[in-house]
Amino acid sequence: MTAIAEAPVATRSVLPPIAKKLPITLSIATVLLGALFLLVPRHGTAVFRLDNGTTALKIPDWSVSADVVIVVVSIILVLLTAWSWFAALRRINAGRWVAIVFAVLAVFAFVTWAAADANGQVPxxxxxxxxxxxxxxxxxxxxxxxxxxxxxxxxxxxxxxxxxxxxxxxxxxxxxxxxxxxxxxxxxxxxxxxxxxxxxxxxxxxxxxxxxxxxxxxxxxxxxxxxxxxxxxxxxxxxxxxxxxxxxxxxxxxxxxxxxxxxxxxxxxxxxxxxxxxxxxxxxxxxxxxxxxxxxxxxxxxxxxxxxxxxxxxxxxxxxxxxxxxxxxxxxxxxxxxxxxxxxxxxxxxxxxxxxxxxxxxxxxxxxxxxxxxxxxxxxxxxxxxTPVPGEFLLMLPYVVTLIAVVGFVGQIKAPAADGKPYIKS
The missing domain is CATH 1.10.3470 (ABC transporter involved in vitamin B12 uptake, BtuC)
Structure with a gap:
């Protein structure tokens, strides 16, 4: 009997899957905020009151132009979204800082938009x-x-x-x-x-x-x-x-x-x-x-x-x-x-x-x-x-944030391996 030598099988490098959850979430948030700012524009000045009168050192109020803040922040949000897509397609880690910076800037722009020409200052x-x-x-x-x-x-x-x-x-x-x-x-x-x-x-x-x-x-x-x-x-x-x-x-x-x-x-x-x-x-x-x-x-x-x-x-x-x-x-x-x-x-x-x-x-x-x-x-x-934000939206805001945070920003998570599993001693 003659032995038949098998040809070696070429090994293929397995690439990690493309993580699209973060870029998709950032894209949706950017589009929604952009639509809000364009369809319901608010101009003027937003005033942030940094002093509540309880400290010895007094800080003056901070006034910002709503138009400038919205334009600048919108550009930064688009750049962050583009970077998250680039990192996902290249299969590299975009960094936790992307989601944190995006969230902080988005909230700042949203509050500025809501407070522009409002009846009061933002305390x-x-x-x-x-x-x-x-x-x-x-x-x-x-x-x-x-x-x-x-x-x-x-x-x-x-x-x-x-x-x-x-x-x-x-x-x-x-x-x-x-x-x-x-x-x-x-x-x-x-x-x-x-x-x-x-x-x-x-x-x-x-x-x-x-x-x-x-x-x-x-x-x-x-x-x-x-x-x-x-x-x-x-x-x-x-x-x-x-x-x-x-x-x-x-x-x-x-x-x-x-x-x-x-x-x-x-x-x-x-x-x-x-x-x-x-x-x-x-x-x-x-x-x-x-x-x-x-x-x-x-x-x-x-x-x-x-x-x-x-x-x-x-x-x-x-x-x-x-x-x-x-x-x-x-x-x-x-x-x-x-x-x-x-x-x-x-x-x-x-x-x-x-x-x-x-x-x-x-x-x-x-x-x-x-x-x-x-x-x-x-x-x-x-x-x-x-602000012009409807009261019904304000009531559901914390639950919307909860859904976005858990579904969009958490990424791949893994609970403790035996979580929810009863243990029966053998």
């Missing part, structure tokens, strides 16, 4: 302060979502944790006449919802997304029922909690613009400043974080080295609920001194979007929450200065 400090106020509950909810999903449990019940946290925060705070007891009650409320989620998802292996949705509906109905029969007739004794007041930090609170925004805040905001780096450090630099990520990525491998997978998941879901409960406390211990039905208004779902947009990272998720808080606060700013 920059108040706008940023309000953005942080709206972002704090989202950030705590997102931190809870990050920890829960890093441990392998999908936390769709953030909305319910925020809502029950707000409810018990009002009740505990009113009964004790102390906001710190209200904060404790809010954490208990978030943990109660998390306990039910963990029990059904981990112990009884129920589909986690379904459990989360059911819990949201259950908590909404329960708090509305208790509000009607318990809080309304006893508002003075059960629904009139003292609030956390602002704590002005000397010296750094006098920094223009950023000082009043960041360092003239209440205790819960300062708690967020501490919680984010602590969670980030703990998640990536400590034994606890290694165990959490292990049971969320490779639970069977974690089990083989002695990590108790399901107890680890259970207690971290409880911790996630406590953090989300702190976010709920902001509604009744800072924003308003009493509980109202459905007062979270879907914030838990936006917090869940911040978890995905932040790629399950505590710092990125917090930044995403700040973005969504800013988008939500724009409707208040535009309403105050009297």
């Amino acid at each position: 920059v400090v108040n706008m940023l302060y309000g953005s942080i106020s709206l972002a704090v509950p989202l950030a705590f909810g997102a931190l809870g979502g990050v920890i829960g999903e890093r441990a392998g449990v999908v936390n769709v019940a953030i909305e319910g944790q925020l809502l029950l946290g707000a409810f018990l925060g009002a009740v505990f705070g009113t009964l004790a006449h102390n906001p710190f007891f209200g904060l404790l009650g809010s954490m208990i409320g978030g943990m109660l919802v998390a306990f039910v989620l963990a029990a059904f998802a981990i112990k009884y292996l129920v589909e986690q997304v379904i459990v989360g949705v059911v819990l949201n509906v259950l908590v909404a109905g329960l708090t509305a029922f208790l509000f009607t029969i318990l809080l309304v007739p006893n508002s003075d004794t059960l629904n009139n909690t003292p609030q956390f007041t602002r704590i002005k930090i000397p010296l750094i609170s006098e920094i223009p613009v950023l000082g009043p925004v960041l360092f003239n805040q209440n205790l819960i905001v300062y708690l967020l400043y501490v919680t984010v780096p602590v969670v980030a450090f703990g998640l990536y630099r400590t034994r606890w974080g290694l165990r959490v990520r292990a049971v969320g990525e490779y639970p069977r491998a974690a089990d083989t080295v002695g990590i108790k997978v399901n107890p680890t998941r259970f207690w971290n879901v409880m911790l996630a609920g406590a953090l989300a409960g702190v976010g709920g406390a902001y509604y009744t211990l800072v924003s308003v001194p009493h509980f109202n039905r459905d007062m979270t208004n879907g914030a838990g779902f936006i917090a869940l979007a911040a978890v995905i947009f932040g790629r399950w990272d505590p710092v990125r998720a917090t930044l995403a929450a700040l973005l969504f808080g800013f988008a939500t606060n724009l409707q208040n700013t535009f309403s105050a200065i009297g």
Whole structure:
């Protein structure tokens, strides 16, 4: 028998696929903004008020020509879009800075267009302060979502944790006449919802997304029922909690613009400043974080080295609920001194979007929450200065921004490998 030598097969280099999501998103945004500026032109001057009168150093107002800003920014947006297409076709990374610069300039041009010849000035400090106020509950909810999903449990019940946290925060705070007891009650409320989620998802292996949705509906109905029969007739004794007041930090609170925004805040905001780096450090630099990520990525491998997978998941879901409960406390211990039905208004779902947009990272998720808080606060700013933007559009603006951010700018994302998958010990 003669051996037949096979000819070597030529190997082909496999090129990575062309990433078109970012350039397509930038192209659509550029076209929409261009159509808005052309079809509904606004001329004149936009005035940005950089001083709210709380700092010793006074900064004059900043006036810009709407025509100049719109033309210059539009050219830059077109160039950024062209660069994103060039980078995609060449299969190179366009850089994260492209999306960040594009978003900042687009928002600046849009606000300038809306404020041109408006009845009032754009209060920059108040706008940023309000953005942080709206972002704090989202950030705590997102931190809870990050920890829960890093441990392998999908936390769709953030909305319910925020809502029950707000409810018990009002009740505990009113009964004790102390906001710190209200904060404790809010954490208990978030943990109660998390306990039910963990029990059904981990112990009884129920589909986690379904459990989360059911819990949201259950908590909404329960708090509305208790509000009607318990809080309304006893508002003075059960629904009139003292609030956390602002704590002005000397010296750094006098920094223009950023000082009043960041360092003239209440205790819960300062708690967020501490919680984010602590969670980030703990998640990536400590034994606890290694165990959490292990049971969320490779639970069977974690089990083989002695990590108790399901107890680890259970207690971290409880911790996630406590953090989300702190976010709920902001509604009744800072924003308003009493509980109202459905007062979270879907914030838990936006917090869940911040978890995905932040790629399950505590710092990125917090930044995403700040973005969504800013988008939500724009409707208040535009309403105050009297812009031509319809009120219906302002109401849907935060959800539009959420969709664009998650669908258009996130790119290829990958959740923890065992996220949403129950673990059965063999």
